[in-house]
Amino acid sequence: MHSFPRNLLLFAQPARRIGSTLMGLLLVLAAALLMSGCATGALELAPAPATELAAMPVATATAEPEPELIALDHIHGMGYSADGTSLVVGTHTGLRIFADNRWFVADGPPHDYIAYAPTADGFYASGYPAPDAPDASPLGLFKSRDMGASIEKLGFEGEIEFHFLGAGYESNVVYLVNEKSTATLEPGLYYTTDDGATWQAAAAQGVNWVTIQLAVHPTDPGILAFSSEGGVLLSTDNGDSFVPITDNAPRTAVTFSPAEIGVLHYGLHTLNRVGTDGAPPVAINTPLIDENDALIAIAVNPQNPDEMAIATFNTLLWRTRDGGVSWQLLAAPPE
Structure with a gap:
């Protein structure tokens, strides 16, 4: 068994300052909000520090027809369908689907999605059963190929819910952080290439900051990559070692583009993109995000890299179809 850095386990990480700010502590609290499953209220984050990128102008409004606007309670991951026609969002009350400029409630039980990782043939997820389920125990790891109408349980049912979960959009490899001992796994970073039949441990060397999100x-x-209080960390050896590919300013959200192989999108208050080949980061025109909020999820359309969606901890959700030139607001916090 590989040794595993405790700082990858957010709940075990002590609060500490970054420079003269409390960003480290606040990012831990941000992660705690994700883990709580029931926290409410605005998440307070310190103002974004200076980054390696020049300031971008605030995104302009779009001239497209106004989409339906809804309120979302929580957002725990999102992604596009393989054909690029639907944006699927994981929430505490099931899946929400945005298609044809309208929102829909997905068929199937309204499970409490704690983690949601899209793939070309469906998604992997973790969380809790729908409120009317006879057993409220954690669902462990599960997969769906029909937008949540049915699920295939892949292990750990009744034992644990996973907050850190990522999957290869085409490869279907699954990485997760196990936060407490189970019958088969000690705490640590693991991956499976066979839908949970077997698991491999990863050493996660070089992870020296509190991590926020996992992408594959x-x-x-x-x-794979982590967003963290120290920037974006990249591994090319199945998670055994990580190196920073951005400056060490905090980043809360990260995703790999399924439309442009080798491109990551990441950010805290501003959306950026960077290549795994060492190409320098590039800023993307982004809606103005309040300093007391931050990005929680990013999705890129697999059929069109210019179409992206971003969401924040305070459940604001925007979409662009022109690479960030203009954005449409699709969701806002409940009143």
């Missing part, structure tokens, strides 16, 4: 390369099962 769409086609290469050995490449």
Whole structure:
């Protein structure tokens, strides 16, 4: 069994300052909000520090027809369908689907989605059963190929819910952080290439910051990334070692683009993109995000890299179809 850095386990990480700010503590609290499953109220984050990127102008309004606007309680991951026609969002009350400029409630039980990782043939997820289920125990790891109408349980049912979960969009490799001992796994970073039949441990060397989110390369099962209080960390050896690919300013959200192989999108208050080949980061025109909020999820349309969606801790959700030139607001916090 590999040794595993305790700082990858957010709940075990002590609060500490970054420079003269409390960003480290606040990001831990941000992660705690994700883990709580029932926390409410605005998440307070310190103002974004200076980054390696020049300031971008605030995104302009779009001239497209106004989409339906809804309120979402929580957002725990999102992604596009393989054909690019639907944006699927994981929430505490099931899946919400945005298609044809309208929102829909997905068929199937309204499970409490704690983690949601899209793939070309469906998604992997973790969380709790729907409120009317006879057993309220954690669902462990599960998969769906029909937008949540039915699920295939892959293990750990009744034992644990996973908050850190990522999957290769095409490869279907699954990485997760196990936060407490189960019957088969000690705490640590693990991956499976056979839907949970077997698990491999990863050493996660070089992870020296509190981590926020996990993302997996769409086609290469050995490449993954963490967003963290120290920037974006990249591994090319199945998670055994990580190196920073941005400056060390905090980043809360990260995803690999399924439309452009080797491209990551990440951010705190501003959306950026960077290549795994060492290309420098590039800022993307982004809606103005309040300093007391931050990005929680990013999705890229697999059929069109210019179509992206971003969401924040305070459940604001925008979409662009022109690479960030203009954005449409699709969801806002409940009143």
